[in-house]
Amino acid sequence: MLSESNSFLKGVMLGSIFCALITMLGHVRIGHGNRMHHHEHHHLQAPNKEDILKISENERMELSKSFRVYCIILVKPKDVSLWAAVKETWTKHCDKAEFFSSENVKVFESINMETDDMWLMMRKAYKYAFDKYRDQYNWFFLARPTTFAIIENLKYFLLKKDPSQPFYLGHTIKSGDLEYVGVEGGIVLSVESMKRLNSLLNIPEKCPEQGGMIWKIPEDKQLAVCLKYAGVFAENAEDADGKDIFNAKSVGLFIKEAMTNHPNQVVEGCCSDMAVTFNGLTPNQMHVMMYGVYRLRAFGHVFNDALVFLPPNGSDND
Amino acid sequence: QLFRILLGELSDTQPKILHNDLHAKHSDDNGENHLEGQMNFNADTSKNKDENTEVTELLYQKVKILCFFIIGSQNLEKMGKHVKAIWVQSCTKVLFMSSKENKDSPTVELKTKEGRDQLYWKTIKAFHYLHHHYLEDADYFMKVDNNIYAVVDNLRWLFSKYDPKEPICFGRGFKPYVKQGYMSGGAGYVLSKEALKRFVDAFKTDKCTYSSSMEDLALGRCMEIMNVEAGDSRDTIGKETFHPFVPECHLVKGLPTTFWYWNYNYYPPVRYQPALSENILKEISQVNKNEDPKVKLGNP
Numbered sequence: 001m002l003s004e005s006n007s008f009l010k011g012v013m014l015g016s017i018f019c020a021l022i023t024m025l026g027h028v029r030i031g032h033g034n035r036m037h038h039h040e041h042h043h044l045q046a047p048n049k050e051d052i053l054k055i056s057e058n059e060r061m062e063l064s065k066s067f068r069v070y071c072i073i074l075v076k077p078k079d080v081s082l083w084a085a086v087k088e089t090w091t092k093h094c095d096k097a098e099f100f101s102s103e104n105v106k107v108f109e110s111i112n113m114e115t116d117d118m119w120l121m122m123r124k125a126y127k128y129a130f131d132k133y134r135d136q137y138n139w140f141f142l143a144r145p146t147t148f149a150i151i152e153n154l155k156y157f158l159l160k161k162d163p164s165q166p167f168y169l170g171h172t173i174k175s176g177d178l179e180y181v182g183v184e185g186g187i188v189l190s191v192e193s194m195k196r197l198n199s200l201l202n203i204p205e206k207c208p209e210q211g212g213m214i215w216k217i218p219e220d221k222q223l224a225v226c227l228k229y230a231g232v233f234a235e236n237a238e239d240a241d242g243k244d245i246f247n248a249k250s251v252g253l254f255i256k257e258a259m260t261n262h263p264n265q266v267v268e269g270c271c272s273d274m275a276v277t278f279n280g281l282t283p284n285q286m287h288v289m290m291y292g293v294y295r296l297r298a299f300g301h302v303f304n305d306a307l308v309f310l311p312p313n314g315s316d317n318d
Numbered sequence: 319q320l321f322r323i324l325l326g327e328l329s330d331t332q333p334k335i336l337h338n339d340l341h342a343k344h345s346d347d348n349g350e351n352h353l354e355g356q357m358n359f360n361a362d363t364s365k366n367k368d369e370n371t372e373v374t375e376l377l378y379q380k381v382k383i384l385c386f387f388i389i390g391s392q393n394l395e396k397m398g399k400h401v402k403a404i405w406v407q408s409c410t411k412v413l414f415m416s417s418k419e420n421k422d423s424p425t426v427e428l429k430t431k432e433g434r435d436q437l438y439w440k441t442i443k444a445f446h447y448l449h450h451h452y453l454e455d456a457d458y459f460m461k462v463d464n465n466i467y468a469v470v471d472n473l474r475w476l477f478s479k480y481d482p483k484e485p486i487c488f489g490r491g492f493k494p495y496v497k498q499g500y501m502s503g504g505a506g507y508v509l510s511k512e513a514l515k516r517f518v519d520a521f522k523t524d525k526c527t528y529s530s531s532m533e534d535l536a537l538g539r540c541m542e543i544m545n546v547e548a549g550d551s552r553d554t555i556g557k558e559t560f561h562p563f564v565p566e567c568h569l570v571k572g573l574p575t576t577f578w579y580w581n582y583n584y585y586p587p588v589r590y591q592p593a594l595s596e597n598i599l600k601e602i603s604q605v606n607k608n609e610d611p612k613v614k615l616g617n618p
């Protein structure tokens with residue numbers, strides 16, 4: 001009787017010690033994870049090809065169709081030649097692209113923002129887009145007409161990212177305590193971020209229409225401040241090698257700088273092979289990019305992409 | 319995963335150093351291609367890990383193209399090194415020729431006077447040099463300029479259906495003055511081995527002139543005299559693959575209808591949109607050496 005209860009007690013003791021240990025370890029791991037996760041939040045990486053190939057062919061097809069990107073391009077009448085180029089080139093690969101203009105322009109269709117203040121334009125555009133399209137698109141990409149974007153690469157980058165999470169991505173810049181996505185490289189918001197942003201747009205304490213008191217704060221910074229209140233933080237998008245995939249500069253400028261700074265590795269030190277954006281292009285350069293990215297082929301070079309993102313029907317020039 | 323993040327935290331995110339250039343084994347016998355201490359673009363797409371290079375390797379073996387440049391001595395230093403480092407690595411062999419010897423880079427000395435009016439004479443001497451030293455090293459001989467960008471793999475595709483023992487030349491055909499057309503110098507042109515032989519023969523037998531102020535026209539005339547066919551380099555849809563101007567000019571509406579170019583083209587050009595073949599062979603970029611890598615990077 002006594003020996004039985006002894007071993008029983010021993011068993012209980014051992015059991016409870018184990019339990020305590022495991023719980024402790026568990027806590028430690030989670031705690032560690034949180035810290036790592038917090039760091040990971042600032043640099044977001046593209047998915048690994050091996051991971052993609054593990055998913056079945058059918059699932060991959062479904063996956064590639066599940067990305068619906070809505071493009072917001074903020075324009076002003078003076079941008080008309082860039083506007084024309086952008087309209088004829090990369091925006092055709094968005095699932096939907098709309099131009100938000102400071103005022104109506106006869107030559108092109110646009111949504112009139114009735115203001116030429118960039119921050120006000122941005123707010124209005126985001127509100128319009130969210131109100132109208134929240135159920136139809138899961139990612140929202142905003143750009144200026146000086147930017148050239150490769151939407152397929154954007155979709156690839158977003159592959160394993162859940163749009164019901166608050167994502168705010170692009171080429172980040174740090175200004176004091178604030179990390180924000182530069183508008184020149186393009187701004188990507190998940191539908192969740194759009195939701196949170198829109199809920200704050202009506203609260204002037206959090207998201208004022210007039211940012212700075214002495215001088216104007218640029219619209220991309222204002223956006224970051226606003227999003228921060230909603231718990232949405234900027235993340236720098238990078239490829240597997242750590243290179244930026246959203247760029248505020250043009251390819252030409254990158255090359256020029258690379259030739260000066262590291263002449264031994266000009267291309268390697270330049271830009272990501274899966275870049276999503278470049279900025280500062282002329283209208284002609286946009287046409288050349290379109291040709292170079294989508295049409296020009298070196299015979300015999302076969303690239304086995306794990307996924308295919310087809311552009312929408314009717315998007316010629318590709 | 320955790321360790322990767324940890325390491326990422328510690329190390330600087332510097333771009334990785336280049337791994338082996340796949341084409342290194344081809345260029346082993348090409349002393350000229352190996353550049354040390356020079357600007358290294360190393361934009362060889364073979365470093366793309368996803369690529370299946372079976373076809374390109376096969377074609378590389380099958381179609382041997384020798385690329386040569388005739389460069390004004392004052393331009394040698396400036397432009398030479400950039401072009402050297404980019405697309406020419408795809409040529410089976412590359413040669414740089416100039417009127418005078420150049421100490422800094424391996425150049426063939428043509429022993430002529432300097433100047434644009436000497437261009438045809440330089441060209442004649444250049445082809446003679448090639449005939450004397452490199453005839454068996456290549457099937458096709460391509461003359462290019464400093465400001466030309468060529469997609470050599472597409473050239474190989476074009477030539478793969480021809481026999482270099484046939485007398486034929488390729489380029490952008492211009493129709494004035496020569497019945498079968500002549501090849502625009504600006505877009506670069508190519509002679510088959512037999513065509514090269516006939517060109518050199520022409521001077522032994524005094525069939526062609528020695529001097530001309532228009533190199534491409536004079537060469538084109540000589541080709542016709544020596545019964546070398548002016549080949550059709552257009553793609554399967556009929557679009558041109560050799561381009562005498564920068565891509566922008568060919569892609570975007572802008573060249574006026576009165577521009578001489580429209581009347582010179584041997585074949586009716588597809589105007590404006592999209593005027594460039596998907597299998598582009600060469601295009602000229604005006605002195606902007608930054609343009610070249612841009613095109614290369616544009617390829618996914």
